[in-house]
Amino acid sequence: xxxxxxxxxxxxxxxxxxxxxxxxxxxxxxxxxxxxxxxxxxxxxxxxxxxxxxxxxxxxxxxxxxxxxxxxxxxxxxxxxxxxxxxxxxxxxxxxxxxxxxxxxxxxxxxxxxxxxxxxxxxxxxxxxxxxxxxxxxxxxxxxxxxxxxxxxxxxxxxxxxxxxxxxxxxxxxxxxxxxxxxxxxxxxxxxxxxxxxxxxxxxxxxxxxxxxxxxxxxxxxxxxxxxxxxxxxxxxxxxxxxxxxx
Ligand SMILES: C[S@@+](CC[C@H](N)C(=O)[O-])C[C@H]1O[C@@H](n2cnc3c(N)ncnc32)[C@H](O)[C@@H]1O
Numbered sequence: 001x002x003x004x005x006x007x008x009x010x011x012x013x014x015x016x017x018x019x020x021x022x023x024x025x026x027x028x029x030x031x032x033x034x035x036x037x038x039x040x041x042x043x044x045x046x047x048x049x050x051x052x053x054x055x056x057x058x059x060x061x062x063x064x065x066x067x068x069x070x071x072x073x074x075x076x077x078x079x080x081x082x083x084x085x086x087x088x089x090x091x092x093x094x095x096x097x098x099x100x101x102x103x104x105x106x107x108x109x110x111x112x113x114x115x116x117x118x119x120x121x122x123x124x125x126x127x128x129x130x131x132x133x134x135x136x137x138x139x140x141x142x143x144x145x146x147x148x149x150x151x152x153x154x155x156x157x158x159x160x161x162x163x164x165x166x167x168x169x170x171x172x173x174x175x176x177x178x179x180x181x182x183x184x185x186x187x188x189x190x191x192x193x194x195x196x197x198x199x200x201x202x203x204x205x206x207x208x209x210x211x212x213x214x215x216x217x218x219x220x221x222x223x224x225x226x227x228x229x230x231x232x233x234x235x236x237x238x239x240x241x242x243x244x245x246x247x
Contacts, residue, residue: 021131022154022166023081023105025056034111041114047101047128049139056105058134066144069126070099075146078103078178080132080166081153083226085113088149090224092117092125098146100125103132133171136178145178148185152228155191167198172205179246184211186220187242190232195240202244211243 030038047069050059067073075098079088082102092100102125104110110127117125128135136148156164167187175185185208189195195216202208211217219241229239 019170020164021056022156022164023131025105026108030108030111033115034108037115037118038107038111041118045114045117045125045127046110047126049128049130049135051130052134054131056129056131058130058138060138062139063141064139066099066101066140069101070124072099074099074124076101076144077147077149078136078140078145079149079151080136081150082109082113082127083152083228084109085116086224086226087151087222088125089113089116089120089122091222092122093120094222096124098124101128102126103128103130103135105129105131133166133174137174140178142177143180146180146183148175148179148183149223150186151188151223152226152232153187153189153194155189155194157191162197165194165197167194167201169201169205172201172208176205176207176246181246183246185244185246186217186223188220188223188229188239190229190235190237190239192238192240195242198242202242205244207247208244209247211245212241217241217243 047064049064050062051057052059066076077091077098078101080103082088082104085102088100088102102113104127107129110129113127150167153166156162179185187198189198203210220243233239
């Protein structure tokens with residue numbers, strides 16, 4: 001019998017990231033109205049960020065200047081994993097003097113955010129369709145962010161998936177770099193062991209101090225109820241808020 005060559009699997013290793021990402025990109029098709037909103041308005045809202053090898057990566061050397069992006073100098077709040085945009089839309093409406101940047105890899109979520117931003121006539125909101133830690137680490141200038149929000153990040157509940165959790169020692173390092181001195185990282189989750197992990201990681205992180213007394217932070221009053229929070233609460237899970245100030 002002649003020896004068969006081993007099947008050759010071609011792949012380009014440069015398309016694989018060094019670190020696991022905290023999302024699985026949903027192919028989730030957009031509705032016709034989302035598709036329309038995306039086509040009509042993405043140039044106005046979505047940052048034009050050069051990608052690296054992966055579709056949601058940020059190319060090395062890509063930089064953004066918040067003053068140029070928003071056309072003005074103002075405090076900057078960045079939401080990581082904004083979903084359908086409920087929290088950031090509400091905040092952007094309430095605080096016209098602040099700039100808001102929503103980072104989300106789920107395009108249909110961004111399209112929904114855009115539809116509501118248009119209806120509300122918001123001028124202080126921009127969107128980014130990229131892996132959030134890369135944007136915070138590479139694209140934004142160090143010390144340029146006043147607040148980072150991470151509300152109900154994907155829990156990656158199974159132990160073998162914990163390495164995919166967004167909030168890690170590495171994320172703490174990246175958040176610290178992006179935040180200005182005195183800036184705040186706000187987090188919320190309905191997964192108790194993730195809340196404990198967040199607290200452990202951030203208590204141990206250099207350059208942060210707790211911005212709450214007692215076991216957990218008070219519910220952040222700018223945080224609106226989202227479907228994810230409601231689902232957790234309906235299942236009887238406690239909702240945990242955390243806040244850490246950048247030293
Ligand atoms: C469980 S949902 C919560 C959405 C929203 N914060 C809320 O409370 O309704 C988590 C969202 O984070 C997004 N996400 C996860 N990892 C991300 C990352 N590394 N960069 C950008 N978005 C991410 C997911 O696509 C998903 O929409």
